[in-house]
Amino acid sequence: MTEALRPLRPLQVSSVSHDSQSSQPKSGPISKSITAPDRPKKRAVCSQCRIRKVRCDGRPNLCQNCDRLGFECSFQQLPGKSPGQYVVKLPERRRRMQACIPCHSKKTRCLGELPSCSSCVRRNRVCSYPRAKNHGSAADGLTGAVGFDDECAEDASPSQEDMDMEMEMGDAADGEGSAPDAETTTALVLDYFDHLYPLPSFAFLHKPTVVLRCRDQTMNESLKLAICAITSLHLKRSSLCHDLWVQQAEQSILQQIGRASIFHLQALLLVIRYRIESGEFPTAFMLAALAARTALALRLNYERPELSQVAQEARRRLFWAVYLLDDFFCVGLREFELCPEETIHLQLPCDEDHFGAGRYVHTGLLRPGPSDNVSTVGLRGVYLRLTSVRRAVMRFNRRVGLGEELSSTIGGSMRRFEEELNSLMANLSPFEQYSVSNLTSCRWQAQFIMLHMSWHQCHCDIYRLGLDGYSEAAPSPILMAIHPRERTAMQFKCFEHAESIIRIVSDFSTHGNGECLLERDAAVCAFESARLVMFSSRIPGAPSNLDLAINKAKLSLNLITRFFPYSASTQPLRKDLERLIASYSVRLALQTQEAFSEPDPPSARPSTKVSQYASSRQRLSVQSLLLQSDFVDDSNEIAGPAPGAAIQATANAMQTNSRTTYVSGSSEVTVAPRNQTWGVTGQVESLNGQAQQSGTCLDAGQEDAGLIFNPWMGFAGTEDMHGMSGRPPDEEF
Structure with a gap:
C-alpha cells in the first residue's frame, strides 16, 4: 500500500500548548524549528488623525499633528469626560480647493480663483461654483474611543498630488445630495414649458402630468435632474449646478441601461441635447445610439391603441424627438441614421390643445399616400414632413455630386421635390401661412419661423446645384448638360428663397418675441441664406448689390449672435459668417474687378x-x-507595429x-x-x-x-x- 504523501511544509505549531513536548518541531526531512515572529505593538491613533487619514505619532496627551495644526486631540484628558469616550469634531479641510462646475465636469484642474477660474477664462466658458456645504454638521454627534487598533494610514505631506486628490474628494462630496430643492425644481420645470417646450425637439413632455408630479415630488429623479439642467443651461442660470445635475442624471440612466423606460428615455434625450449645446459631441453621438435602441426596445415606432390618448401622443412625440436627432449627426448618410423612415409606423403629432386635453386627432403619416384625406396637419406635423423632404434633397445632392444621378433625371427629381414642398405648404391653415400678422399673433413663434425658414432653405438646397461658380453647384459636366435658360431660372429661384429667409429673420427681429429660444436649424438657415445673398451680388440683375447684401447678411449674424450666444454647436457658424462678411466688406472697400469665384x-x-x-x-x-x-480609426494598431515601421510612424506623427x-x-x-x-x-x-x-x-x-x-x-x-x-x-x- 502506498504511503501517504507528506505535506510540503510543516504545520504551524500552536503557541498555546498544554504539553511541553508539543513546542518541539516534529521529526522529518525538515528539521528547522519554526518560530512565529513577534507582532509589533500597534501605535495608538487619535481620532482626528484617523478621520484625516494621516499618520499619528501617538504622543500622550497631545499628538504632534494636532499640536501643529491647533486641533483638539482625543488624547487630551478633558475635565468632566470619561477617559474612554471622546466627542469627535470633524476638522475643517484646510487644503481642499473648490473646483468650479465646468472644470469638475470635464475633469480638468481648477485653481479655484474667484469670481472665475483661469481655466474657464482661457476657454471662454461661464464659470460657476457649487453652493457651499456645511461639512462639519454630520460629525458633531460622532463618538469614538480614545485609541484605535486599526493600522493608520501613511502620513501625507501637503503635496500638489494630495491637494488634487482632496479637491476631487471634496467635489464628490459636494455633488452628493446636490439635487435642486422643490422650489427650484418647480420653477425650472415651469420655465421649461415656457421656453423650451415650443421647440420641435423638446415637445415630448405632457405639461399637466409633469407639473403635477413635480409638485407632488413623485417625478422620476433622472428626468427631474435632466429638465432642471437643460433649462438652466439654455436660460443661462450660471449660479445653478446644472453640470452636476446632468452628470447625475446620465450616470443614473447608464446604471440601469438594461431596463428600458419611458422616463429614462425622456431624460436621456434632454441629456443628449445638453451635451450637444455644451460641446461634448462624442458623448452626445454615442448616447444618441442608446436613445434609438431604447426607443425601438420600447416599440415606440408602433401605435398602441389600447393606451390612453395622452400616453399614445406622448409616445409618438418621444419617438419623433429621437427622429429629429438625426439632423445633428447623420448629415444625409444612411449608415448614421438612428430611425430609418421605413421602420416608422406612427402618425404625426397633433396640435397642443388636443394633446393637453387628451383628445385623439388623426394627423396622417410621415409620407402621405394618395388616400390621405387629412385637411390640416399642424405646424409640428408639417415640420416633420419637411425634415423628411430636406433629408431626401440632401441625399439627392450627394448622388449628383458623386455623378450617380443621370443628367436626364435631375430635372424630373427637382420638379417632384417642388410639388412635394408646395403640397406641404397647402396643408397649413390660413393662420399658419407666413405673414407678419400671423407671426405676431402666433402662439408658437419659434416653431412658426423655423418651419417657414426651413421650407425656403429646402428650395435653396435644390436650386443651388445650378449656381455657376458656387462651391455647392453640380459638377461641370452636369451643369453643361442643363440648358442655360434653366440654369438661370434655378439661380434666381435660389436667390429669391434666400432673400425670403432674410426677410423672415428681419421680421422676427422686429416683431417677434425676443425672449423665445430657437433651435440650431434656424441658425443654419440664417447662415446659408447670408452666404447665398452675398454670393448673388456677382450676378447681373440680382435682387441686392454687394453693399445691401452685406447688410442683409449682418441680420443673419445678429440672429445667430443673439439667440445662440453660448451654443457650442452653432459657434462655428457664427465665426465663419463673421469672416465671410469681413471678406466681402474688404471687396466692397477695394472695389476689385475680380470674379467672385x-x-x-x-x-x-x-x-x-x-x-x-x-x-x-x-x-x-x-x-x-x-x-x-474627432473620432479616429485606430485599426492600424490591431496587429501591432510592423518591422521597420518605427521610423515611418515617427515621421507620420x-x-x-x-x-x-x-x-x-x-x-x-x-x-x-x-x-x-x-x-x-x-x-x-x-x-x-x-x-x-x-x-x-x-x-x-x-x-x-x-x-x-x-x-x-x-x-x-x-x-x-x-x-x-x-x-x-x-x-x-
Missing part, C-alpha cells in the same frame, strides 16, 4: 483617419457635429502634429492642429493663405465636385475662405 483647395496626402472609400462617400463639413466629435486632414470627396482640406490654438475654424485661414500664395481661382469649369454641401449636411462653401488673412484666430476654439 473660389480658391482651389490645396492638394494633400490621403487621409489616414478614415478609409479611402469612406472618404469619398462621407464628406463632412467643418461645422458638422460628427466631424467635430511629426506630420500629424503640424496639420490635420479633413476629407472632402476627391479633395482634402489641411488645417492646423487644435493643440496649437487653431481649432477647426483655422481651416478658413489655412485655405485662404495657401490659395493666395498659389494665386489661382476656380471658375465653373474647374469647380471641385467634392465641395457641395452646406453645414446642415456637408461641406461649407469655399467662398467663405477667400480673402481672409493667414493668421490664426486669437481665441481658443
Whole structure:
C-alpha cells in the first residue's frame, strides 16, 4: 500500500500548548524549528488623525499633528469626560480647493480663483461654483474611543498630488445630495414649458402630468435632474449646478441601461441635447445610439391603441424627438441614421390643445399616400414632413455630386421635390401661412419661423446645384448638360428663397418675441441664406448689390449672435459668417474687378483617419457635429507595429502634429492642429493663405465636385475662405 504523501511544509505549531513536548518541531526531512515572529505593538491613533487619514505619532496627551495644526486631540484628558469616550469634531479641510462646475465636469484642474477660474477664462466658458456645504454638521454627534487598533494610514505631506486628490474628494462630496430643492425644481420645470417646450425637439413632455408630479415630488429623479439642467443651461442660470445635475442624471440612466423606460428615455434625450449645446459631441453621438435602441426596445415606432390618448401622443412625440436627432449627426448618410423612415409606423403629432386635453386627432403619416384625406396637419406635423423632404434633397445632392444621378433625371427629381414642398405648404391653415400678422399673433413663434425658414432653405438646397461658380453647384459636366435658360431660372429661384429667409429673420427681429429660444436649424438657415445673398451680388440683375447684401447678411449674424450666444454647436457658424462678411466688406472697400469665384483647395496626402472609400462617400463639413466629435480609426494598431515601421510612424506623427486632414470627396482640406490654438475654424485661414500664395481661382469649369454641401449636411462653401488673412484666430476654439 502506498504511503501517504507528506505535506510540503510543516504545520504551524500552536503557541498555546498544554504539553511541553508539543513546542518541539516534529521529526522529518525538515528539521528547522519554526518560530512565529513577534507582532509589533500597534501605535495608538487619535481620532482626528484617523478621520484625516494621516499618520499619528501617538504622543500622550497631545499628538504632534494636532499640536501643529491647533486641533483638539482625543488624547487630551478633558475635565468632566470619561477617559474612554471622546466627542469627535470633524476638522475643517484646510487644503481642499473648490473646483468650479465646468472644470469638475470635464475633469480638468481648477485653481479655484474667484469670481472665475483661469481655466474657464482661457476657454471662454461661464464659470460657476457649487453652493457651499456645511461639512462639519454630520460629525458633531460622532463618538469614538480614545485609541484605535486599526493600522493608520501613511502620513501625507501637503503635496500638489494630495491637494488634487482632496479637491476631487471634496467635489464628490459636494455633488452628493446636490439635487435642486422643490422650489427650484418647480420653477425650472415651469420655465421649461415656457421656453423650451415650443421647440420641435423638446415637445415630448405632457405639461399637466409633469407639473403635477413635480409638485407632488413623485417625478422620476433622472428626468427631474435632466429638465432642471437643460433649462438652466439654455436660460443661462450660471449660479445653478446644472453640470452636476446632468452628470447625475446620465450616470443614473447608464446604471440601469438594461431596463428600458419611458422616463429614462425622456431624460436621456434632454441629456443628449445638453451635451450637444455644451460641446461634448462624442458623448452626445454615442448616447444618441442608446436613445434609438431604447426607443425601438420600447416599440415606440408602433401605435398602441389600447393606451390612453395622452400616453399614445406622448409616445409618438418621444419617438419623433429621437427622429429629429438625426439632423445633428447623420448629415444625409444612411449608415448614421438612428430611425430609418421605413421602420416608422406612427402618425404625426397633433396640435397642443388636443394633446393637453387628451383628445385623439388623426394627423396622417410621415409620407402621405394618395388616400390621405387629412385637411390640416399642424405646424409640428408639417415640420416633420419637411425634415423628411430636406433629408431626401440632401441625399439627392450627394448622388449628383458623386455623378450617380443621370443628367436626364435631375430635372424630373427637382420638379417632384417642388410639388412635394408646395403640397406641404397647402396643408397649413390660413393662420399658419407666413405673414407678419400671423407671426405676431402666433402662439408658437419659434416653431412658426423655423418651419417657414426651413421650407425656403429646402428650395435653396435644390436650386443651388445650378449656381455657376458656387462651391455647392453640380459638377461641370452636369451643369453643361442643363440648358442655360434653366440654369438661370434655378439661380434666381435660389436667390429669391434666400432673400425670403432674410426677410423672415428681419421680421422676427422686429416683431417677434425676443425672449423665445430657437433651435440650431434656424441658425443654419440664417447662415446659408447670408452666404447665398452675398454670393448673388456677382450676378447681373440680382435682387441686392454687394453693399445691401452685406447688410442683409449682418441680420443673419445678429440672429445667430443673439439667440445662440453660448451654443457650442452653432459657434462655428457664427465665426465663419463673421469672416465671410469681413471678406466681402474688404471687396466692397477695394472695389476689385475680380470674379467672385473660389480658391482651389490645396492638394494633400490621403487621409489616414478614415478609409479611402469612406472618404469619398462621407464628406463632412467643418461645422458638422460628427466631424467635430474627432473620432479616429485606430485599426492600424490591431496587429501591432510592423518591422521597420518605427521610423515611418515617427515621421507620420511629426506630420500629424503640424496639420490635420479633413476629407472632402476627391479633395482634402489641411488645417492646423487644435493643440496649437487653431481649432477647426483655422481651416478658413489655412485655405485662404495657401490659395493666395498659389494665386489661382476656380471658375465653373474647374469647380471641385467634392465641395457641395452646406453645414446642415456637408461641406461649407469655399467662398467663405477667400480673402481672409493667414493668421490664426486669437481665441481658443
